[in-house]
Structures are given as structure tokens and as C-alpha cells.
Amino acid sequence: MKTFALSLVCSLIALFTYAQRPVADHEKAKGGELTIQPITHATLVLSYQGKNIYVDPTGGAAAFTGLGAPDMIILTDIHGDHFDAKTIDAINTNHAVIVVPQAVADKLPATTDKSKLVILKNGDKTTQLAIAIEAIPMYNLPESATAMHTKGRGNGYVLTIGGKNIYISGDTADIPEMRNLKNIDIAFVCMNLPYTMDVATAAKGVLAFKPKVVYPYHYRGQDVNQFKALVNAGDANIDVRLREWYPAAK
Incomplete structure (x- = not known):
């Protein structure tokens, strides 16, 4: 009886979690469809040709x-x-390649299969599962040895999936490396003080590299409607997609 009750509780929690999750977006890509599934805050899942990232x-x-x-x-x-x-x-990470900066690799659980690690530093490139990956710097401005995010420790990434260039900012400021990005189809851009950027700064950064689509994420406590207004005032052609990354907060 206890086992059944526990199983029932777990099932109900899972169903609640599933019901709270934002609806996935679907993008046409070469060779198939790219599914974009927001999960929460800075967590998302990209799916393409049966592969889940x-x-x-x-x-x-x-x-x-x-x-x-x-x-x-x-x-x-x-x-x-x-x-x-x-x-x-x-x-279930049994079959997963794990792409990380060195600082994260150093903190992975002891149970992690280290043979599946791909360690990248800023500027490195690799191809995994037919997906091109470039590690992009992410850091606070002004640069400081005591900043929450120092240059070189973490990675943002540009993934090329089905011909789509996808930028994942990680925790960053409006840095030159972001502003200088080219041909970005889809971007996930952070904004929350004091850890990353404010809304106005994030909008200025996006207007500098002009992705076709941008998702504000990692935005707890920030006004993403203001972000959308600022971006579209500067460029009405940028598709600013507001999704609920904090459903439990309702």
C-alpha cells in the first residue's frame, strides 16, 4: 500500500510539473523540425531529429x-x-555527451562518465552529434577578479542545428563578444540584476547583433514586456518571444 501511495504521489507531481511547463515552440529546420522547450529560469531542451539537448x-x-x-x-x-x-x-545520462567549461567539469558528480565529457574554453569549437558548437565568453562588466562571473570561467554557446544558429548567453553582460555575433537565428538572452544585465542593457545588446528570434530567459524579477518594447522600438523585425519561465510563481 505504501509503495502504491508513493507511486501515486510521484505520478501526480509529475503530471503537475508537465501541466505547468510552457508549451514548446517548433521551428522549421533543414532535415526536420527543431523543438524548443522552455523548462525554468535558465533551463531548456532543444530537440532535433530524435536527439535531445x-x-x-x-x-x-x-x-x-x-x-x-x-x-x-x-x-x-x-x-x-x-x-x-x-x-x-x-x-538518464547513460548516452549523453556532456559539454562543459573546465570549471564545471571539476565539479561534476563522481558518478559522471568522464569519457563523455567535452571540455571547451572560450573560443573553442567542436562538433557533437552533427551539431557544431562554439564556446562564447560570458562575463560581467566591468571586468573584475571579484565579479560574480569572470571572463574565461563559464561559456555561452552558439549551436548550429539544422542550419539554425542558436545563441545561449549564459550569465553575461552586454559584452563585445555578444554584440559581434553574426547570423544568429535564435537567441536566449539573460537579464537580471545584480547577476547579469538589466532589461535596457539586454535590449541594447540584442539590437547590436539582431537575432531573428530572441527569448528573454533567466529574467526573474525583470519586466520582459519592457524588454520586448525596447527591442521592437529599435527593430520591429526581431521576433521577441515571451514565455513563462516561472510558472510556479503564479
Whole structure:
């Protein structure tokens, strides 16, 4: 009876989590469809040709109920809202390539299969599962040895999936390396003080590199409607997609 009750409770929690999750977006790409599934805060899942890419997975296994196991895990930084060792331990990583900066590799659970690690420093490039990956710097301005995010420790990433260039900012300021990006189709851009940028600064950065589509994410406590207004006042052609990354807050 206790086993049944526990199973029932777990099922109800999983169903609640699934119901709270934002609806996925679907993009046409070469060779198939790219699915974009927001999860929470800085966590998302990209799916293409049967492959699932988990970005900064947090929230435990329940956060990914109904989604396929990861074929690739991409981690940006050591902070707990991007790197959660318990979640990595909980999800099925049996077949997952894990792409990380060195600082994250140093903190992975002892159970992690180190043969599956791909360690990148800023500027490095690799191809995994037919997906081109470039590590982009992410850091605070002004630069400081005591900043929350120092240059070289973490990675943002540009992924090329089905001909789409996808930028994942990680925790960054409006840095030159972001402003100088070219031909970005889809961008996930952070904004929350005091850790990254404010809304106005994030909008200025986006207007500098002009992605076709931008998702504000990692925005707890920020006015994303203002972000959308500022971006579209500067360029009405940028598709600013507001999604609910904090459903539990309602």
C-alpha cells in the first residue's frame, strides 16, 4: 500500500510539473523540425531529429517528465541555477555527451562518465552529434577578479542545428563578444540584476547583433514586456518571444 501511495504521489507531481511547463515552440529546420522547450529560469531542451539537448538542467528528474532522455547536456557555469549536480545525477545520462567549461567539469558528480565529457574554453569549437558548437565568453562588466562571473570561467554557446544558429548567453553582460555575433537565428538572452544585465542593457545588446528570434530567459524579477518594447522600438523585425519561465510563481 505504501509503495502504491508513493507511486501515486510521484505520478501526480509529475503530471503537475508537465501541466505547468510552457508549451514548446517548433521551428522549421533543414532535415526536420527543431523543438524548443522552455523548462525554468535558465533551463531548456532543444530537440532535433530524435536527439535531445538539455541546457543547464535543473529541477530534478520531474522537471523533464514526458521528455526524452538527453543525448547531449550543455552546461554554462558553476552556479546552482545552471549547474545542479543532483539533477544531472537524477536524469538518464547513460548516452549523453556532456559539454562543459573546465570549471564545471571539476565539479561534476563522481558518478559522471568522464569519457563523455567535452571540455571547451572560450573560443573553442567542436562538433557533437552533427551539431557544431562554439564556446562564447560570458562575463560581467566591468571586468573584475571579484565579479560574480569572470571572463574565461563559464561559456555561452552558439549551436548550429539544422542550419539554425542558436545563441545561449549564459550569465553575461552586454559584452563585445555578444554584440559581434553574426547570423544568429535564435537567441536566449539573460537579464537580471545584480547577476547579469538589466532589461535596457539586454535590449541594447540584442539590437547590436539582431537575432531573428530572441527569448528573454533567466529574467526573474525583470519586466520582459519592457524588454520586448525596447527591442521592437529599435527593430520591429526581431521576433521577441515571451514565455513563462516561472510558472510556479503564479
